[in-house]
Amino acid sequence: MAIKLEKPDQYKEFLDKFDVFLFDCDGVLWSGNEPLPGVKDTMELLRSSGKQIIFVSNNSTKSREDYMKKINAHEIEAKLEEIYPSAYSSAIYVKKVLKLPEDKKVFILGEGGIESELDRVGVKHTGGTDASLRRAVNSDDLNTIRPDPSIGAVLCGMDRHVTYLKYCMAYQYLQDPNCAFLLTNQDSTFPTNGTFFPGSGSISYPLIFSTGRTPKILGKPYDEMMEAIVAGVNFDRKKACFVGDRLNTDIQFAKNSGLGGSLLVLTGVSQESEIYEKDAPVVPDYYINSLGDLAKKA
Template sequence: MHKLLSQILKINSLHCPKVYGKVIVPYKIRDFSTSGTMFKSAVFNLQEASKDQVQEFLDSFDTVLTDCDGVLWIDNNAIAGAADAMNYFRKLGKKIFYVTNNSTKIRSEFALKATQLGFIASPEEILSTAYLVAHYLKGIGFTKKVYLLGSNGIGEELKAVGIRHYGVGPDHVKPDFKSMQPSELDPEVGAVVVGFDEHVSYPKFMKAASYLASEECLFIATNTDERFPKAGSIVVPGTGTLVRAVETCSERKALVLGKPHSYVRKYLESCGLNPARTLMIGDRCNTDIELGVRCGFQTLLVMSGVTNIKELEKLRTDKTPPLPDVVLPKLGDLLTLIQP
C-alpha cells in the first residue's frame, strides 16, 4: 500500500484553485522545505518525507482540528494509533478541537466516547453540529419552537439553551397518512431542523415541508454528508440524504451549519485561531479538506474513512479542488515517521 500510495501522491502542479462558493480563486500551494528540497505538490505523501521534514511539518502548526468518524474511530472502535497521535499533539502543546458533522450526540457524550477510546478530550473541545444548531438559534434570539427531524443529540443541545422542540423518535406511517390535517401542525413552530434521523418517515417529510410552506419558518440543516464511514460493504446513508429530500419536497434550500460551510468557519475564527498555524485533519475532501482550504488551514487527508486509494487516484488525475496538502493512510502512521 505504501508503494502504491507513493505513486498516487506525486503531483507536479504549482497552483490549484481555492473554492469560495462558485468563485474559484488561485492560491499558491504551501511548500515544505528542508535542505533546499521543495515539495510543491498539493497532495504530498508524508511517508515519503525525511524525519527532519516531518518535524518541520509538526512545528508548522499550533492548533489541530480533527474530524472524528473515519479519522479517529469507526462506530465504537478506535482506529489504530489515532489516540496516540492526538495525545502526542497535546503533549507537544498543540490546541485541540474535535470538529464533527455527527449530530447524534451532545458534546459531553462525544467527550466521554473519546475518553473511553483512549483520547484525551473535554466537552469544551468538541464542536459538533448539534451544538452549532443550538448556538446559532440562541445567537439570533430564536424564541419559537423547532420541528426536529433529527436525534436526541440536537434535542438535548436545544434544551440546554432553552429552545423548545418536538419530533424526535418514530412518527408511524398510518394507512391514511395522506389525510394529515393542518390542525396536526403546531402553530408555535418557527424552524425546521434536519439532522440524522434513523426514524425518518413519510409523515415527517410531510410535516417538515408543511411548516416550511411559510417563508417565515427557518430551514436549518446540520450537514450534507452523503454517507457514514463504515467498515465493510454496507452503505449507511448520511444526513445529506434527508436534507435533500426535505429540500425537494419543500422547494427550499437549507442553511447548512456544519463543515465546510460558513457558520462553522465563523465559529472557529471566533476561537482566535491563526489560520496559517492550524492543521485540519479529515477523511473527506468535500467537507474536511474544503473547510481547511476555505479557512486557510493546512490540511491532512487520511484514508481510514470515506476516501480510498481509488478515489485519491482520481483526485490526483483530475486535479479537482479542494486538494489536501499532505496525505497518510491513517493518522497513527504519523508517529511511525518520527520514531528513531
C-alpha cells in the first residue's frame, strides 16, 4: 500500500529512514526548462541533513557534463560523479560488457549526449549528429546502403533529427546477427511544458518492428543502469530511496534494484489514480504531490 506523505511526522519519518536519495530529473526537478517549485529548497534540506544525492536520467541527449550544467543552472548543487544519464550507462555497457573490438564502430540513432560519452570511453562511432544524414532518401541510397562489417552495434536513443535515411542504415546494419541492437531506454513519452511528446522508446520502435529483433535496454528500469551507478558510487541499497515521476521506469527501477524505498512525485508522467488501479504492475512505497513539498512540510 502506497503511503501519501501529508503530515509533518510522516515527512520526518520518511527522511530519517533513508541516507541516500536517487533522483530522476525530467518531471521531478524540472519540466522542460522550468524548475519545479520548491525543488531547490528540498535539495538544500537534504544536503544540509547529510544525505547522499545521485541524479539518474533516461534522457540520452545530454552527457554528464551537460546535465551538471543544467542542474547547476537551476541553482541545485551537483557534482559530475553524482550524475548518471542513460548515455553514460550505454557507453559503459559498450566498453566494459560488449567490449567492442577497436576496428568496430557504433552507429548512433541519437544525439550528442551519446557521442560525448562514447568519446569519453574511447569507442568509435558514426551517425548521430552527422548533418549529412538529415535529408531524404534517394535512389542511390537504396542501391548502396547495405550491412557494414565495421558496425558492431546500433545504439538508439532520443533523436530529434531522426530521418528515414537513418532508419534505412540502421535496419541494414542490424541484418548482421553479430551487430548488437542497443537502446538507451524504452520511455514511450517524455513530459515537458505541461504535456507529453514521443520518447526514445517510440523513436526505436520502427527498427524493432521492421527487424523483428529485441534490443538490449540500458537505462531504467534495467540492471545495466544500476551497474553503471554502483561502479561509480558506493551506498547501502537498503538505505536508499529512488524519487521519480514514472511508475514503469522509476518505481520499477527501485524494485528491480533492491532499493529500500521509492517515492513517486505527481509532477510528471504518472498520476495518483494509477497507483490505485486494480492491475497496477508496480506501486511506490510513498508518494507526494511535488518534490518541493518536502522542504515545506518536513
